[in-house]
Structures are given as structure tokens and as C-alpha cells.
Amino acid sequence: MGRLNERVAIVTGGARGIGAAVARLFAEEGAAVTVADVLDTEGAKLAAELGAPARYTHLDVSTEDDWRRAVTETERELGPVSVLVNNAGILEWGTIEEQPLESFRRVIDVNLQGAWLGVRTAAPSIRRAGGGAIVSISSIAGITGYAGISGYVASKWGLRGLTKAAALELAPDGIRVCSVHPGAVRTAMTAGFDDSFTAAQPLPRFGEPDEVARMVLFIAADASFSTGVEFVLDGGVTVGPPTPLTSSR
Template sequence: MKRLTEQVAIVTGGARGIGAAIARLLAAEGAAVVVADVLDAEGAASAAELGGRSRYVHLDVTSEEGWKAVVAETERELGPVSVLVNNAGIVEWATIEEQTLESFRRVVDVNLQGAWLGIRTAVPSLRRAGGGVIVNMSSSAGLTGYAGVGAYVASKWGLRGLTKTAALELGADRIRVCSVHPGVVHTAMTADIDESFASGQPIPRFGEPEEVARMVAFIIAEATYSTGTEFVLDGGATTGTPAALPSVR
């Protein structure tokens, strides 16, 4: 039985990796899925694979006007938004001393401001849907620190906090808001990280995008008494002390 047949979902960063896996699973569960990304060719291919009522839209998540256009088009073509997955994210590798102000702002603008814009823009549509679910893709870096990715860590901790505030503000509207905290997962973002990075974890391997997608689908369809909650799937990496974790450098 498909669990999401009445849902209309926007998935940012849905062209590839974790976002594409989420879009595939939500569509397989019956949802109408809008794949939103700046990677037009890959995003269109991802949406075409889904079939049904799903489609691709170009979206720079740092653009307020872009968000307004995507939500308006979704409502016009598919109905009110009932699921928002803020998955779009970037990382730029640099120590705090090495990173430029422009680089720091770029990471925070996409990873944190982009999600904030998405929540703010989509909430009226979620209200019109009678409620729904917002899933923010944080990271194990939103639970601890990693050397060499200070902007990324700061953005993911910020997203974790934003999730809790949104959950408090939107609960009366029957809108649940949760964060997901993957560890290292096989994606384009981690392509240059050696597999030994995960060797010290209780589950000594990288995760797969499909494993994250299953968690997101569970939050939407099954975790109906959870809001403001952190769902962690990191192979146990954050169960140890931060000093014991491998560095990304």
C-alpha cells in the first residue's frame, strides 16, 4: 500500500544524490514530487524518471523570488504543498583561517538561509493543505564539529536550531518539522573522501542515499508524533567523543 498518495512534495537539491533518492521514494509511495535544483539537465532527468504527476523546476534556494515562483507553480499545477524537504546543500573545504568571507557566506546562504526561505515561503501553502511535514537535511556535522569545514558545520548546527523553532511556531497549524542528520554518505559531495573515513565508526562504512530516503519517508508517513526531532543515521559516528572522530582534512 502506498503511504503518500495524497501528498504534494517539493524536494530541493533533487537532481542527484540524496535528493534524487528522496524524490524517487516519495514518488514510489504515491506523492506528486517537484524536483527543485539548479542542475537543470540532471534535475529534468531525475523528474522524468519519476513519471506520474512529478516534474522538475529550476530553483536557486537563495532566491526569495525563486521560492515564490516554485511554490506558486506547485499549487497551480498540483495543489497545496504538504511536504517540503529542504535538502539542497553545498560544502567548501577550508580551515577557518583559510576560508574567505565570500565562501563562508555562500555555504551559509545555501544550507541555512535557503531552508529558512523555503519554510517561510511554503508555510502558507502547507496551511492551505491542512498541515504537513517539513524535513530539513542537517548532518552529523550539526551534532558535532569537523575540522576543515567550519562554514558547513555552522550552517548545519543552525539548521538544527531553525528546525526546533519552526516546530514550536508551526505545531498549532498541524505542521511537523524535523531534522535529519546523515553521516558520510556516497554522493558527489563525498566523492573525494577516502573510505577509511568511516573505519572508526561502529558501522564502518559510508551510508547510501537510499538509506537516508527511507528515513525521510518514515518521518513523513509514520513519525506522526514527532516534531522538532533529530533523526540521526551516521553509522554511530557521533556516539563517540568529537576528539575520536576522523578529520575531513
């Protein structure tokens, strides 16, 4: 307890799933938390559950004005931001030939542009706080490819690159920037998948939002010599093929 005492955090997509788990754990560890989302009812309810000094703000991460307001209000009410968690994200299905252009753009706008705006807008506040951390929730789709979700894959690979560029730019200010790459985690996004989806993994189960939250906490609170790197928690799915090779001799 207390690993984030006197820290101020903004968690995007914080109303449910991984974002809500991060917000709860951060509050337990002493942080003042802004829960930011477009799900106003759920987000306000969570902030009320967390109690002071937590707050909710409506934030469409693809909109620069929303970002400016969210950071300004957080700094005014809670103090300079020291941890930003870029968690907000969406997934839309369709092959490259089938997916409408506006659908592809929407995914990029939320998942990638939203994180870029977050880094851009929060960095001056984190600088005023004397340094801190930015943690962006990517995916194993930012490490390998998947058919039928090209926008999501492109956005998550882009988020990985953004993390590295931001880490280089912000290191002189004492701001660390890392990405987290979950595999299948039980959230609203994976609600349509059954246990067969993870059966071939070395650890054959879904991850839980709390497990991702603990990784985010480690990066924000403890990983003081890490920046620009990927932290993977995927049940081992990216380790290699699950079937052992056998000799033909």
C-alpha cells in the first residue's frame, strides 16, 4: 500500500474493464485519480466508489479540446499529473477490402491519435510534477498480426512506435514511457469469446483486468530504469507454436 502516495493519475477508458481495474488499484495505492471516459454514468459511479480524491471527467480521447479540459481540471483539482494511463480503445471488425474507411479511421482516431494527444497534452503537467510515467495499453496485436481487424492491429503497432518516440523525447524531463501488451483478457471487448479461444496457450485461460492493472502499477511505481519498452502479459501465446516439433528421422 502507498506505492503511489502523492501521485496524480489520469486513466482513460477508466469506467470499466482494464481501466477501472487500474483506477481502483491506483486509488488503493494512494494516488489521486481522474477516471476519464465517454461512459458518463459508469465512470461517475466508479469515481464515487473510489471516494476523494478521485474524480470523473468526460473525455473523448480523439478530441484535443477534451484532452485540454481533462488535464486542466485534473491539475486544478488534484495537482499536476504524474501518471497517464492511455487505456481507451475500440475494436471494429472487417477485412481490409470490406471495412469502411470511416470505420478504419475511427479505430485509428481513438486508439492511436487518442494516445498521441494524451502524451502531447499531459507531458507539460507531468513535467511540472517533476517527472513521472506514461503507460499505454497496446495489445499482442501490436506484436503480431491478426486478420479481420487491420485497423486495430495498425493502431496497436502504431502505439508501440509512439511509445518509443515519446520515451526518447521525454526522458530528459524524467518522464518514462512504456507500453503494455495484453493477450486475451476478460473485458467487454472479449465478451463473445469462449474458453476455446485460449485453449492452445501455454497458460490456457483468459487474463483478468486486475492482472493487467498490477503490471501497470509496477511500471508506474517501480520500474524506474525502464522506458520505451514493451511489457507483455499474454498467457504465453506469443512465445511460439504450441505443438512440439518432431524429428522425421
